[in-house]
Amino acid sequence: MSNYAESLRDLDSYISARVPIIGVRSIEQIRALRMVKQVAAAPRRAGLPFWIFTRATGLRDLRTNAPAQEDRSLTGAMDFAAQQFTSRAQATVIFVDPENLSDDNTASRHVAELARLADANSGSIVIVTDTPLWSGLERLGMSVTLDLPDAAEMYDVIVEFLRDHQGVVPIAWTGQDARRAAEFLVGVPEGTAINVLATLVAKGAVERSDVENLAEYKDKHFGALTGLERVKLRPAEAAVGGLTSLRAWLRRKHQFITADLRDSELRPPRGVLLVGVPGCGKSLSAKAIATEWRLPLYRLDLGAIMGQYFGQSENRLREALETADRLAPCVLWIDEIEKGLAGQNDSTGVSRRLIGQFLFWLQESRHRVFLVATSNDVRSLPPELLRKGRFDELFFVDLPDPEDRQEIIGMYYRRYVRQEPSPELVDKLVGLSEGFAGADIEAALHEVGEQVYLNGAESLRPEFVLDTFGNTMPLSRTNPEQIEEIRGWGRDRAVPAGRPAAAATAGARRPGRRVVVFGD
Known part of the structure; x- marks a missing residue:
């Protein structure tokens, strides 16, 4: 009802x-x-x-x-x-x-x-x-x-409005488009929704591409809010190299984020916690998910949430999460979540209250807000945040294996050099990039792209590309102890985001390790 x-x-x-x-x-x-x-x-x-x-x-x-x-x-x-x-x-x-x-x-x-x-x-x-x-x-x-209209009521509003304008302007929306539009407009008053629809009609046609643009109207309606900002997406950010298991898992979750679950007891996906080595694509994954799913991306800045007065931080977090619910369907990105919710040395109790409030929202919210949280130091996170059921899954993002590095090198080479690399060059770069994170590979090929931009494509020599990779010093070499400690934690406690087969060849399976089974 x-x-x-x-x-x-x-x-x-x-x-x-x-x-x-x-x-x-x-x-x-x-x-x-x-x-x-x-x-x-x-x-x-x-x-x-x-x-x-x-x-x-x-x-x-x-x-x-x-x-x-x-x-x-x-x-x-x-x-x-x-x-x-x-x-x-x-x-x-x-x-x-x-x-x-x-x-x-x-x-x-x-x-x-x-x-x-x-x-x-x-x-x-x-x-x-x-x-x-x-x-x-x-x-x-x-x-x-009397709360704001839910998705079912908003759908009726949209259908009735479009029916009144049928024959007045071309309307390309199908019933499924109207349901998606209703999901986008949940959280705004009925009058605002009608104003948005009237604006679409006033431009002379209601096109299918207008559905995704409804998120921009919600941005204008809610305005700026401390701690929550819209992240502008570029088409290039839809590409992520490696992370094979994570990408397959996300494709399955995408079916649920768009599914009509009204007649089932299932709830929309909560989200995913990505932990692992810095520079391996955790933050980029949030942008790629939003781009591929054609959903708006909002970043929750926990640092901006913190206030100087008693109760101010908790109120700001509550307001931000309530607004995220109203902005649904969307992807909510919390980068380096441990910096806002660690609280191990917090004597004021603010972090503990924020954790409790955040976990309550994560558990009880039924809106289509897909949370992508990233962490480089997961050991500082409270244990209750890592309990099974908080997030849909906990993935460990490791350094890319040779196959993943080959894919990443090809992706960034085409983006920055605007050429297709030769197989021989790629093979050599895969060997030189042992221990590289995805960010290290991108930085090296960005430098190559600068050379091409300044001197032309004909000036590029394979030796320069190889020297650039050879002179790149990744974090796994400058701080090997920290990286190995992170990798040791992730191998035992999280699902590998990369190829399961690659993880299996690294050594015997350890007790208690979880493995994702697809197609179950």
Whole structure:
């Protein structure tokens, strides 16, 4: 059941029960009033009076829109309501966005007195507002929270809008496109969604490519938020060399991120934690996933989340994660997650509270937010973050093997040199790049590309390429102890992101090691 249907049912039952004061909380005033009018229009209430007060129109009859009195002030409306509650039974007065009802003050106590008058004669006061009511008012009645439209309701909005414009402009969307658009627009008010659709119609056609562009409208709607930023993607970032097992696993997860799971107990994928050697493609994988899946990529900067006042960091993280849910479907990237959630030497307790809040969101969120978290020092992460079930999988990104290096060399050679490397040159570079991370190979070939740009392709000699690789000093040589320690941890505790066969040839399988089985 959608939130609108559930809220409609609750409001209908509260009106039938003649609850003296009913709070309807929503940031969508038009949608909330539609719900109130729908309840009032029930045939069994045809003989019951309903009035509505707004600041712009004063007090009017809800059904006919006829003015109830000349005095258009809130005070006049309250006096009118008091007269009705005293003189007749089962009267209902709706107040839209009245001021100063969120704390204990004169206005709140005035409304509380009205509620007692209503209660004495089976009347009801309905308050439509986007802020919480004073607790003294809450205790006198019941409340309804009308959330933003979910995917099913948003789909109905889109279909109805496009149906109204069928034949006016060319509309290329299929039913599946409309469902994807609904997923993109979840998290924005219905009015904003209609404005977005109207903008698409106004340009003269609704094309299939417009579906992906809806993420940009959500960016404009939510604006800038501390700690959460949109990452612009380039087509070249869709290519990742090596990481064969990880890429195969992601292809399977992509089917679930786009699947219609409404009639199943399955939840959308949570995400993946990538740990391993620096420079081997962990961060690049986040960009590649978003590019290949055609989803927007947002980066959560845990450093920017931290505030100097008590509770500020927790509030910022909560706001950022709630916004990520509203921006769904999307890929959420947390780079070097250990720097924000380690907290081993934190005496303030902030890191522990952030971890608890983050784990709760990771466990309970049902939105299509695919989390890609990376870590270079996974030993500093709290054990509860590594427990099976937090992320969908924990992958270890190791130094590339010869086959992976061959693929990476070819990829970057074509990108920066704009040529196809000869097989003989590639074989020599694979041998020279033993111990290289993907970032080391990219840096060397970028330098080769600079040479070609400055002196022309005809100036490039194989000897220069070989010398460039020979002069590159990877981290595995400058700091071998640290790299071997990272690799030792990953081999025992995580699924290899590279070729399973390559991992098997490195030595005998150790006890307790997990292996991914595809096609199960």
